Amino acid sequence: MLNKLLFVFLLGFLLLSLKDSQISLAKSWPEPIQATSKYASKAGFALGRALFYDPLLSADSSVSCASCHLPYTAFAHVDHPTSHGIADRIGKRNAPGLFNLAWRQNFHWDGGVMHLNSQALNPLTHPDEMGETIEHILLKLKRHQHYPQLFKKVYKQKQIETWMLLDALQQFTISLISKDSFYDKVSRQHASFSEQQQKGFVLFEQHCNSCHTAPLFFSNRFESNGIRIDSTDLGRFNITALEADKGKFRVPTLRNISHSFPYMHDGRYKSLKEVMAHYGQQLQLNDKQQKDLIAFLKTLTDTTFLMNPQFQYHTLNQKP
């Protein structure tokens, strides 16, 4: 009897230790950089989500934020190499996936924007994207059947102002957190890599992790990865005017990479195979090693996140 009790006690202790280690793994993520809204609430999240999916925000009410940032493709755009705006206008940069944004120091491929709450200004007003003015968006929101009430519920004031529009969008986008991939399950010791994935992981740690650093699989740096640079887009140089920054772009996340094609700042590579062919030459990786690396990269797909109904389109009156 005493032995049985001792066994149960030890088993309990072991399970608790395991649970603790899971918590500590979860805590191993760095502290977020972007501040959470002081108006953060369920209603604020729902308002931000409604705005994110509403084409009303574009000049001709034809495209929404979600037109280039679809939930099933990790909030990236997979139809074109670069963004697709109003009147079939095509932008010059690939629309990146939107998730884990709280850990980003700056936004856009050149890092020109420092705050998540001001990031949306660019796509909203850019003539090749949503092509609208803030003034006109606010006017449309004020005249809308539902939005005035929804804004008042979150911000406790009757007037809809620019900062409220941006804050609501931020409340939604900052909540897009992806941390439940197969890789994460392996980290939590709930699963284990196949032999090929394990080999890919070893290669990843050798060649990729210094820039695409786990657990976020990006870094807040700007790098040139050896691709041919188009002189019409010099990346970080456009912001800093420093010679050393010519042709440098931000290091993107590799989480959900299998779902956020095409790749690079201009979407020049359609598949992971093409990306690996580029790096394979640089890092002298043979075909088998490239395949192993791709197998590992696919473990970064977080289907819980991709299919999360909370992040998908809801009608304005639908509960969060």
Add this chain to the structure above:
Amino acid sequence: MPYLFFVLFALSGLFTFAQQQVKLTWNNQPFELDSTYLLHDTLQFQLSELKCYIQAVPQKGNNAIHLIDAADPETWQWQDHATALQVGIRAEIQTAGVFTGALDPINGMYWAWNTGFISVKCVGEFNNLKTGQTQSFEFHLGGYQAPFACIMAIPGSGTILNCDLQTWFGHILETPPLGWKIMQPSKASLMLFELFTSSLSYAK
């Protein structure tokens, strides 16, 4: 009791606000948007937009930032306790996110592509009466990062600030060509901004 008066007198200095004013002129005459003005007898200028940020220095209390808009006479005067001014907004504010009031992005002075504010925005065109050629121009002069930060103190102090646009454009035409579409921080942007600031003076 006398101490109380002294304390109240000293404190009142902190809350004294003076009426301040910007006078927009062209060759000492009141300036108006969309009117035509002559320079060097041959160049006919017309401005459709002119805005600039003025900030009190040193900053006390709230940040006392004023957006001067040539289209809105109400913005040409304000109350402030400081009589020394700078053109442009200090970097700590430029990098602190989205604000309301004079700093609301709705005013068209906040760059969407690059964190920071435009300090001086000027849009217009000029006709060369001799050749019949028209040249449009658009200047967005701003940013807070060295070496092209467009933030500069206006020498001296006073309550009436004169901004003579003929002086500014006269200086622009005297310098080697800088370009007529200058819309991001650069050497040319800084040069135009310095010329703008040098065309400002306090009334004596």
